[in-house]
Amino acid sequence: MLIRLNVNGEWREADVWPGSSLLSVLRDDLGLWGTKNACEQGECGSCSAWLDGELVASCLVLAAQADGRRVETIESLGREGELHPVQEAFLDAGAVQCGFCTPGFEVAVTDLLRHDPHPSDETIREALAGNLCRCTGYQKIVDAVHLAADRMSEAPR
Amino acid sequence: MKVYRPSSLGEALDVRAAHPEAVPIAGGTDLMVELNFGRRRPEAFVDISRLPELGVIRREGDTVSLGAGVPYARIIRELPDQVALVQAARTVGSPQIRTRGTVGGNLGTGSPAGDALPVLAAYDARIVLASARGTRRISWRDFLVGPKRTALAPDELIVAAEWDVPQGPGSFSKVGTRNAMVIAIAGLSLQVDEAARGVRVALGSVGPTILRAPDAEAFGAGALDESGAWANPEAGVPEAALARFGELVAAAAKPIDDVRGTAAYRRHACGVLARRALTWALADRRLPAS
The missing domain is CATH 1.10.150.120 ([2Fe-2S]-binding domain)
Structure with missing residues (x-):
């Protein structure tokens, strides 16, 4: 299914398996590798991101639920040379x-x-x-x- | 796999009626784990995270109606006077889980380890279920019928939990191995009902479903009666009565051995939690009314 989400201020589209997590969309479809994949069960917090301004474990968000929503990742904080x-x-x-x-x-x-x-x-x-x-x-x-x-x-x- | 995305409760109930195989998903904090690990591959989901009707907290007189889709983070912010529920909410998962996880999810999953469930049992909560056929209210006891088994019909959705707010102190406590992401080894909610001069105790993670402890409840209320503590909070109850209360709560548990703990440990933990919870409640009753 096609989803469209605002990631770090930019609207992005991805054609995803409907059972995908937001984490897998960020990493595998959008190439945002700062959000880490470790436990895939919400235990470790390494996939933390914001969904509509709320802190979430992106591995536990169904990608379809992020359709039309605002997502911020670690990449929104800073970059090399200008850290947060x-x-x-x-x-x-x-x-x-x-x-x-x-x-x-x-x-x-x-x-x-x-x-x-x-x-x-x-x-x-x-x-x-x-x-x-x-x-x-x-x-x-x-x-x-x-x-x-x-x-x-x-x-x- | 298909994902239905209704935008109102009415639409969602039509989807439920037409596609009973579609699994409702709200915060996803239980279901996504199953999906990520390939333990479950439903044919379809119904995304109920966008239904405004499930996100409502309503207070009418002494009754609270808590929408099934309200996440724990909102419960902590918006229901501060529901002390036991807020305490349970603060122990659910982690901050990242509490922005997503819902009481509706605890109910729908129906695990005896759902942290909100002992509180709903101590509140004598009713569960509001809706389908295209209409709405019904059933007691928590009739809803939670077994381990991960509920009375939800294939075309129904959990809409809310509602309860008459008991006047009196209450608490939730649990035993686990870490200060976050803990599936309770034992959980307990105690609620004093000053108007009825009653003490209610509910247990989680120590039986096939949530259990109340009626013998302990009767004994606890009687102990406050004997010492005159109902009329005079300063009176408290004797140490021996607290110990007996703990024993009776432990006796109400129906625990098993599993990877998280042994039956003997769980039973012991119930007694300890019960004694502490009654001690806290008695101390709270001594505080001047604010």
Whole structure:
């Protein structure tokens, strides 16, 4: 079936198997590989994206349900040379090791900071409970959230 | 595979009547897992995520009607006074799941581990079902007939859950291995009903379906009676009565051994959760009314 969705501000079309997930459309049809495919059951958060502004696990969204809707992915945040403050903070705080979970975390962190610009440790840990990282032990990710929060409140963009 | 995409409840019910093989999909947080892993390949889906009628929360007097398509994130934001339900909603999946998952999905899947279900049972909720033939309301007990088995007819859709708001403290708690994405090993909702001087307890993940604990409920209400705590919240109940309450709740469980936990562990967990939940409720009753 043909679906049409607004991805990172641009209307895109894809001819998909009706049982496809939004994740597979993003990666396999639209070539947006920043959104990672790992567990395909919503456990790991590495496929986090926004659907109509709401944080979702894109592996659990039926592609047909995204037809006509607005999707934002990690690619909407920044690019090489002009990173989003959340991405800068992840680098500076040492919150990136192997990097596989990083896009999902950065999307979830950006979503958190949109709703709560100065979250407590408890709030951060609850907000990121759906994202798994097997390298960092999470503390440096929590540090990165605080760093990003501080920088974003100093220099709103 | 075909995806029907009705834009109103009426259209959706026509699709259900004409294509009973089409599986309703709302948030997709259960069904997509089955699809991604090739465990299930339905001939067709009916996308019910765009039906405005299912996204409505209505309050009429002391009754709440919660649309089957309202995601948990909205329940947390919009029903803050339904404390037990909000507590359960906050334990569902993860933030990414709570923006999509719905109470209608918990009901439709009919798993005894659905986090919202013990709360609906403790609320004595009614489930509103619609088809092109008309609308009916049945109690949660008659809807959840077995493990992943419900009373939903092939041409029906779950429209809402509704309940008369009990006046009194309530809670939901569960035992699992991680602070997110946990399929409960045991779950419990306790609700005090001050007007009826009753205590209601419902259990999840410890039987073929959601269970109430009538003996424990009668004992709990009686314990508050004996100590005079119904009239005077400061009175509380003695430690021995809390322990007995926990034993009776544990006795109401019908657990099995499975990959997530043993029957013995589950039964023990029910007793612990029950004691804690009653302790919290008694503490809440001591708080001055706000």
